[in-house]
Amino acid sequence: MASTTASIEIPAPADRVWQLIGGFDALPDWLPFIPSSESSEGGRVRTLTSGDGDVIVERLLTFDEEARTYSYSILKAPFPATDYVATLKVHEMPGQDASRVEWSGVFTPVGVGDDEVVALFHGIFSDGLAALKQSLAA
Numbered sequence: 001m002a003s004t005t006a007s008i009e010i011p012a013p014a015d016r017v018w019q020l021i022g023g024f025d026a027l028p029d030w031l032p033f034i035p036s037s038e039s040s041e042g043g044r045v046r047t048l049t050s051g052d053g054d055v056i057v058e059r060l061l062t063f064d065e066e067a068r069t070y071s072y073s074i075l076k077a078p079f080p081a082t083d084y085v086a087t088l089k090v091h092e093m094p095g096q097d098a099s100r101v102e103w104s105g106v107f108t109p110v111g112v113g114d115d116e117v118v119a120l121f122h123g124i125f126s127d128g129l130a131a132l133k134q135s136l137a138a
Helices: 014-021 114-137
Strands: 002-010 036-040 045-049 055-064 069-076 081-092 099-109
Touching: 002 114, 014 081, 014 099, 014 114, 081 114, 099 114
Parallel strands: none
Antiparallel strands: 002 099, 036 045, 045 055, 055 069, 069 081, 081 099
């Protein structure tokens, strides 16, 4: 198994950040390369469509409103990986009007080396967090 983690500090309170990203079906609200998300199975499954038209189906595994975190798995995607589980978490930064957001994942590469898949997901996480920061600054 391979893994990667990306994080970013955002000059906004953790509750405000979580309000934007905490909904499992909320990716289009802050992630420009995912313009469409359709919820099913009572909100536990989301079908995402990327800007390129790729379809990604993900299942919510855990959700903790109080801790501001959720984890999900990929059921279907065009990525060279299986056994993918990722976690999105918003950390409060005590004494500051800011938060740290962390996006991490574990996965098993298929047909490619660990480095290639780690670079792919790290890029997605990093670019996504940069877009989140930009969304909140707007």
